[in-house]
Amino acid sequence: MRDTERHTTGRRCALLSVAGLCVVLAVVACGGRGGGAVKGPVDVAAALRQPATITVWTWMPGTPEAVKMFRRAYPHIKVKVEHVGQGPPHYQKLRTALKAGRGLPDVVHMELQYIPSFLLTESLLDMTPYLPPEFLEGYPEWIRRQVNVDGGIYGVPWDTGPVGLIYRRDLLEQANIRTPIETWDEFADAAIAYHKANPDSYLVNMPGGQMGQWLALFWQAGARPFSSDPRNLKVELTDPRIKRVTAFWDRLYAAGAVSHDPDFSDAWYQGFARGRYAGWVSAAWGPVLLEDFTRNSKGRWRAQALPQWRRGEHVSGNWGGSTLAVLKGTEHPAVATEFARWILSEQEPVEMFAFDRYLFPARTAMLNNPRWLDRTYPFYGSQAVDRVFADMNDAVDTTWEWPPILEYVATEGDAILGKSVERGAGATAALQQWQDAVVEYAEQQGLEVAGR
Amino acid sequence: MGDTTRSPRDRHARAGLAFTLPFMALFAAVFVAPLLYALYLSLFRERLVGGREFVGLEHYVEGLQDEAFLGGVGRVALFVAVQVPVMLGLALVLALVLDSGRVRFARLFRVGIFVPYAVPTVIAALMWGFLYGRDFGPIADVANRLGVPAPNLLGADTLLWSIANVTTWTFTGFNMIVLLTALRGIAPEVYEAAALDGAGAVRTALHVKLPLLRPALLLCTVFSVIGAFQLFAEPRIFFTMAPQVIGKDFTPNLYVFNLAFSDHRLNYAAALSFLLGAVVFVVSFVVMHLSRRPATRG
Numbered sequence: 001m002r003d004t005e006r007h008t009t010g011r012r013c014a015l016l017s018v019a020g021l022c023v024v025l026a027v028v029a030c031g032g033r034g035g036g037a038v039k040g041p042v043d044v045a046a047a048l049r050q051p052a053t054i055t056v057w058t059w060m061p062g063t064p065e066a067v068k069m070f071r072r073a074y075p076h077i078k079v080k081v082e083h084v085g086q087g088p089p090h091y092q093k094l095r096t097a098l099k100a101g102r103g104l105p106d107v108v109h110m111e112l113q114y115i116p117s118f119l120l121t122e123s124l125l126d127m128t129p130y131l132p133p134e135f136l137e138g139y140p141e142w143i144r145r146q147v148n149v150d151g152g153i154y155g156v157p158w159d160t161g162p163v164g165l166i167y168r169r170d171l172l173e174q175a176n177i178r179t180p181i182e183t184w185d186e187f188a189d190a191a192i193a194y195h196k197a198n199p200d201s202y203l204v205n206m207p208g209g210q211m212g213q214w215l216a217l218f219w220q221a222g223a224r225p226f227s228s229d230p231r232n233l234k235v236e237l238t239d240p241r242i243k244r245v246t247a248f249w250d251r252l253y254a255a256g257a258v259s260h261d262p263d264f265s266d267a268w269y270q271g272f273a274r275g276r277y278a279g280w281v282s283a284a285w286g287p288v289l290l291e292d293f294t295r296n297s298k299g300r301w302r303a304q305a306l307p308q309w310r311r312g313e314h315v316s317g318n319w320g321g322s323t324l325a326v327l328k329g330t331e332h333p334a335v336a337t338e339f340a341r342w343i344l345s346e347q348e349p350v351e352m353f354a355f356d357r358y359l360f361p362a363r364t365a366m367l368n369n370p371r372w373l374d375r376t377y378p379f380y381g382s383q384a385v386d387r388v389f390a391d392m393n394d395a396v397d398t399t400w401e402w403p404p405i406l407e408y409v410a411t412e413g414d415a416i417l418g419k420s421v422e423r424g425a426g427a428t429a430a431l432q433q434w435q436d437a438v439v440e441y442a443e444q445q446g447l448e449v450a451g452r
Numbered sequence: 453m454g455d456t457t458r459s460p461r462d463r464h465a466r467a468g469l470a471f472t473l474p475f476m477a478l479f480a481a482v483f484v485a486p487l488l489y490a491l492y493l494s495l496f497r498e499r500l501v502g503g504r505e506f507v508g509l510e511h512y513v514e515g516l517q518d519e520a521f522l523g524g525v526g527r528v529a530l531f532v533a534v535q536v537p538v539m540l541g542l543a544l545v546l547a548l549v550l551d552s553g554r555v556r557f558a559r560l561f562r563v564g565i566f567v568p569y570a571v572p573t574v575i576a577a578l579m580w581g582f583l584y585g586r587d588f589g590p591i592a593d594v595a596n597r598l599g600v601p602a603p604n605l606l607g608a609d610t611l612l613w614s615i616a617n618v619t620t621w622t623f624t625g626f627n628m629i630v631l632l633t634a635l636r637g638i639a640p641e642v643y644e645a646a647a648l649d650g651a652g653a654v655r656t657a658l659h660v661k662l663p664l665l666r667p668a669l670l671l672c673t674v675f676s677v678i679g680a681f682q683l684f685a686e687p688r689i690f691f692t693m694a695p696q697v698i699g700k701d702f703t704p705n706l707y708v709f710n711l712a713f714s715d716h717r718l719n720y721a722a723a724l725s726f727l728l729g730a731v732v733f734v735v736s737f738v739v740m741h742l743s744r745r746p747a748t749r750g
Binding site: 262412421445 | 499500581585586587692693694696699713714716718
């Protein structure tokens with residue numbers, strides 16, 4: 001056990017030594033928060049033979065089926081699944097319960113981007129001692145690095161959202177637009193040409209206030225605006241690579257070639273059904289979601305790789321994706337961790353989530369499963385859509401970090417960029433205000449902002 | 453003033469106390485205690501890193517300079533200035549018409565106008581959101597048929613008034629019932645006297661009923677003003693349809709909510725709640741003062 005631990009830490013340092021921080025990090029990793037890592041071997045199997053009840057907060061469909069499978073393996077463990085909201089309301093309830101110190105679940109749905117924020121409040125358990133050695137080897141590197149923060153493992157990956165492009169082939173063909181669209185330059189020309197040919201329709205809709213999408217595009221463009229370290233927080237929202245992305249979209253806004261309606265609203269769903277939008281810069285979970293509300297255009301959709309900044313490149317970013325994390329206050333750390341590990345890494349539940357629930361898998365084995373890769377979607381003209389996004393998954397850059405104040409960064413960005421784009425002032429003009437707001441907030445909350 | 457007179461009064465007082473005790477206990481537990489706790493919270497600052505410290509009135513000073521907060525207060529003040537007179541005017545006219553006894557099916561109308569009040573605010577906001585929808589709402593539909601561009605009722609310039617419409621729709625009936633009840637309370641002799649003096653229906657309404665309605669109208673105004681300053685559910689629902697307009701601080705209450713639950717600034721949120729309470733108190737006081745003045749003259 002000890003040996004493996006040292007080995008893992010060594011490898012982690014090898015990865016990070018690029019930044020020349022190895023020594024510092026090793027010290028932090030061993031003596032830092034969590035403290036669980038030095039506990040030594042834990043007899044997880046013994047814990048699972050004792051009767052216990054754990055509570056799980058998640059909104060993911062399919063969880064009850066997975067729980068049934070889990071209980072066949074571990075009949076002594078009772079699992080209560082509670083759906084307390086999806087997205088922000090879920091985290092608001094979690095924050096409230098953490099504040100109260102009561103009514104907390106043991107296992108909690110935690111999206112990748114929130115992990116550093118809940119680490120900052122010391123709410124998450126380092127799962128390392130309860131997981132098999134080399135557990136993270138089963139995941140692509142970029143995902144591994146998303147859950148492996150500050151020397152611990154703070155979530156078992158569930159699904160992810162590498163970004164690509166989906167579009168209506170029929171509408172684009174009618175407008176004489178060649179697909180696939182390979183570069184962003186081609187994309188801009190296509191958007192302008194498409195709107196000229198169809199004045200009531202847009203190639204895509206790009207809301208000003210959707211940080212998930214913006215950040216994924218910044219990610220693709222090579223910007224790294226944040227670090228997860230509260231003692232040396234990087235905030236670089238006016239980075240030239242970010243401005244390159246926002247300026248690109250500003251040009252299309254100004255030309256009236258893309259719309260900027262708020263997304264995930266009823267009007268937006270209707271927009272797809274009515275053909276107001278001919279495409280969507282979407283994550284891997286997008287294609288199936290779209291299918292639900294645009295039945296009338298079945299068979300006419302296609303998926304393709306995300307357009308690139310330079311021809312021939314192969315880079316993407318990620319939008320969404322989640323894990324199961326264990327809260328520090330749990331009375332059953334071993335059971336809770338094993339539950340998360342079991343339902344998210346054993347073959348039976350993993351296949352159930354991927355095949356029956358169309359969840360985009362995080363595990364390498366599933367991502368390479370030919371039966372899954374070759375599955376065709378009638379809605380997409382029998383295209384093997386998962387293969388397109390699995391390809392994008394390989395292209396997600398590994399070095400992106402989330403800020404430990406994600407809730408503020410995202411909601412403030414949504415408001416500032418959303419309003420600016422709505423006013424017609426564009427996104428680029430709003431970046432400085434966003435930067436200033438985030439820095440002011442970070443300092444007010446006692447974080448140390450790098451370079452200040 | 454001997455002991456003999458005091459003892460029965462004492463017994464009364466004790467009985468009274470016993471009767472009000474359940475109320476007082478609940479009032480203290482669910483109203484006074486949270487209020488005091490919020491006041492206590494507002495005097496501290498708790499950071500994500502570095503824990504908690506006493507800051508005194510710092511949050512209140514910050515609130516008075518916070519553009520987001522002041523902007524929200526300004527927005528609801530504008531809302532009050534327009535929506536409250538429109539709604540109460542409407543309620544007043546409807547009450548006078550229904551009270552005139554010249555309307556057939558008065559009872560049906562009364563219930564019909566009151567029904568929106570029974571619709572939960574969230575449902576009302578959702579429903580109106582659909583009606584306002586630019587792509588599939590009936591308003592857009594009519595505009596399309598007439599060949600004019602559909603109005604953007606969820607835009608930056610229009611949303612406040614779209615919300616005003618929802619609250620007017622919801623609360624006109626309630627206010628009408630309050631006014632109608634007040635009208636029913638007027639002694640019939642007053643009307644007889646007016647009729648003997650040769651006053652017609654319109655004259656009676658303007659010169660007899662209206663002055664006598666003053667206390668009820670005042671009550672409605674104060675309730676409406678307080679309600680408007682606490683606007684929360686409507687902007688929160690409209691957020692899903694127009695987040696780029698609502699943002700985090702469209703109304704003071706929404707701002708307080710976001711500060712507490714997405715920005716982790718519970719202490720500052722508590723301070724702003726008290727500031728908002730103070731604003732509501734002052735505005736209500738001014739409204740009462742302004743409406744009383746003519747009455748004392750008469």
